[in-house]
Amino acid sequence: MLSQSRYLDNYWRCNNLPNALGYYKLLPKTNCGECGVPTCLAFAMRLAANSAKASDCPYLDKEIQHQLNEQSLPAVKEICLGKGKQEIQVGGETVFYRHEKKFNNPTAICIGISDQESRTTIDHKLQQQGIERLAEQLTTNMVALINDSGKKEPFIELVKHYSTQTVLPVIILSENVETLKEAVTLVQDTNPAIGLVTDKNKEELLELASQYSCGVILSAGNGIEQLGQLVKKAENAGISKILLDCSGTDIFTTISNQVMVRWKAVKEKNRTLGYPIISFPGNYTKNPSEEMLVAGLMLGKYSSIVVTRNNELNLLVPLLVLRQNIYTDPQKPIQVTPQLYSIGKVTEDSPVYMTTNFSLTYFTVSMDIESSNYPGYLLVVDTEGTSVLTAFAADKINAEKIAQAIDDTKLESKVAHRKLIIPGYLSPLSSKIEEKTQWEVLVGPTDSAEISFFLKKQWRNN
Incomplete structure (x- = not known):
């Protein structure tokens, strides 16, 4: 029979990429919960994500603990x-x-x-x-x-x-x-x-x-x-x-x-x-x-x-x-800080736009506002880095979040009007936003490249 040490060496050699199921096979499968999570499979997933140590399981043999901890170390030392x-x-x-x-x-x-x-x-x-x-x-x-x-x-x-x-x-x-x-x-x-x-x-x-x-x-x-x-x-x-x-x-x-x-x-x-x-x-x-x-x-x-x-x-x-x-996380969208941004030399009469904190969306919209030659405020709402349409579909943007963002940024103290320009894709939320914020909502274009045209047709005529 193989010793535990030789068995583990052979096991890892045959399973080059340690994953949750690989770890799970070596756990006691008692689902005791003493490690801090309810099941051994959940604990195995934490081991695979390097968010737990094998020693957190009180029923693992010391040699197996040592082998698992060795395997969980980065392949390239820091x-x-x-x-x-x-x-x-x-x-x-x-x-x-x-x-x-x-x-x-x-x-x-x-x-x-x-x-x-x-x-x-x-x-x-x-x-x-x-x-x-x-x-x-x-x-x-x-x-x-x-x-x-x-x-x-x-x-x-x-x-x-x-x-x-x-x-x-x-x-x-x-x-x-x-x-x-x-x-x-x-x-x-x-x-x-x-x-x-x-x-x-x-x-x-x-x-x-x-x-x-x-x-x-x-x-x-x-x-x-x-x-x-x-x-x-x-x-x-x-x-x-x-x-x-x-x-x-x-x-x-x-x-x-x-x-x-x-x-x-x-x-x-x-x-x-x-x-x-x-x-x-x-x-x-x-x-x-x-x-x-x-x-x-x-x-x-x-x-x-x-x-x-x-x-x-x-x-x-x-x-x-x-x-x-x-070196960005491919599973996590690049985000900008959710806050109120001033684009150009804004005044109390400048328009207020709203968008999400997905970086590509923010930079596209901010550049289009700047290109319009009409200074404005851009209210960026935290949607966990998702785009406007994705955030809307996943309910990561709603009237409550927008109202909270207005309060958090003290937007009312910065402008004399109460008009908020929202992306065209959020038009179904316009009435709820007005009800929640007591601001007049103007539905803007779906493409921020049309901001200049929108300002000429709607904002300046309001």
Whole structure:
């Protein structure tokens, strides 16, 4: 007979993707409710969603508890870099395909700074860049200080200058071990990462990382097999903050390596390769625009940190937007904050429109209001991120919610009139809204692109 341990190992090997039914088979099926949910199946579903621990079940064998808890850990370990408000988490991923659940910690965009660059350029790169989109701040996250000169003095000066200018998390990159040692002592309180660790310098750099509790970047060098061996050496040295550099001789090889590492970590449960990936798109092109294209490819293929040498906002915006799109929850609509928005220079006579907090709806309507050249208020009602028609069909928008939104935003104190323009699809609710709010309801167009025409025909004649 198989021992429990060997049975569980074989079980998980044959059932690569732990799911609710997989967990359920190993539970006692007593439906005692002592775990906090009424049935064992419900508890299995919580285990599969990582919202419960196997130890919550008092009747599970300790060995099974341990195995289940091990299986519920993220396939890609989460590590932290930096300190305080600027601390970032990378990794912590559980799936290979985004639609299976979601990707968790957004890729950190890291700006590479060379010790051969001018002080003006360095100061510019040390400034965090970003934009606001969909009510979210999209910014760069960290910097990498690179010893391109190969000389100790200019690099140490760069590290010293960094430490006085910013608190962004930092990566220290140098091929010279002695230079790295001195650099690390200057930034050890910032929880940095150092690299690159190769087969040649592994003994010295792993000892340095262990001494100062740094993160390390391990280089694939001759391939994924060698990378796995380096990971084992780093783990044996007591290092837990590990980043994997899967760089190959060309872009295709690098992308293939990154995909293979994630596949082995997630699908094959290879814990040795279950660490965040860092990529260097600048290794393959010196053209800034091309570098951003390569960065986008690497971001889309499992890079947890992308190091780019460019800090120009016009080049970074596509990368920031791509990251935001990839790291949204595919099962949850993107939402904006439900509140009253002023569009243009509003007055007490400005029209008041109403819509839902689905981001695409909000931005479309707000842009059409702005294009009308007629300032107005836009009352955004919380519909859990659904569109107007979907919210109406699911009863996520009604007269009571609209009345509550008017009260919460103190709308009556902002306008002299009592007229509310609602989307055309909500026309069946118009009488109920008037009854509940005591506001006159004007049924607007079904398509916000017709707002200008609507204002000319109805609003200005009222």
